[in-house]
Amino acid sequence: MSAPARIPPGGFRELGPINWAIAKLGARGIRAPRFSLFNVLGRHRLLFPVWLPLSGYLLYAGKLSRRDAETVILRVGHLRECEYELQQHRRLARSRGLDAQFQARIFEGPDAEGLSDRERVLITATDEFVVTRGVSPQTWQALAGHLSTQQLIEFCFLAAQYDGLAATITTLAVPLDFPD
The missing domain is CATH 1.20.5 (Single alpha-helices involved in coiled-coils or other helix-helix interfaces)
Structure with missing residues (x-):
């Protein structure tokens, strides 16, 4: 409850x-x-x-693909245990081609089987950003191998936006839209 x-x-x-x-x-x-x-x-x-x-x-409309954006958002929601954010983005992610099996890999983490190098580094960078409030030089270098300068900046804004939103939703106890 x-x-x-x-x-x-x-x-x-x-x-x-x-x-x-x-x-x-x-x-x-x-x-x-x-x-x-x-x-x-x-x-x-x-x-x-x-x-x-x-x-x-x-x-x-961002520079990150919708798939990449949903990967980051779902990982943030998982890390922050924000059911509201997860509920909304599980649905949206499905409409963007991220099926339940792929979403389970996101929740499992960067060592999950079946992830591409790009997906692993996005999840790793999201974990670091949310948990440590930064990204290690090694992870940043790997992320920069997959993203443009604009996408790197946007990754930071996206992770920060959804981390802050999860904290706001949890703090305000925003009721679920789909309580079932």
Whole structure:
């Protein structure tokens, strides 16, 4: 059983018309009656619309492939034990070609059988970034062998974004959108 929400999801009055409309569109996008994350974060009427473009860029339009981005996001969610983040991104990852078997490899870690060198180094770099708040020179060199300069910068932003988001979700006890 999850903890009660520290800040309950808001409706029209708490979110205001713009954030409410964004939350409604988001809920439609995830095929749920409510997008709890947006209905909670949207209660900060100024911060939410500032945060959203960066988050959207990293998730939908960044320089990393969607497969690489989901690999990093799923690993962060696993490391932070953030069921909300995992629930959302298990579904999204499936739509981006990361089946349940591949997701299990991500959760197992960089030594899992069947991972490519690129996938191993992405998972290793994510582990280091989240756990030590940095990436070792050896891992960075390996990562740089697979990613461009822009992708390396984006990797750092993506890992930091989802690490911070997992901490925020957990701290606020954001309710699951799909409680089953």
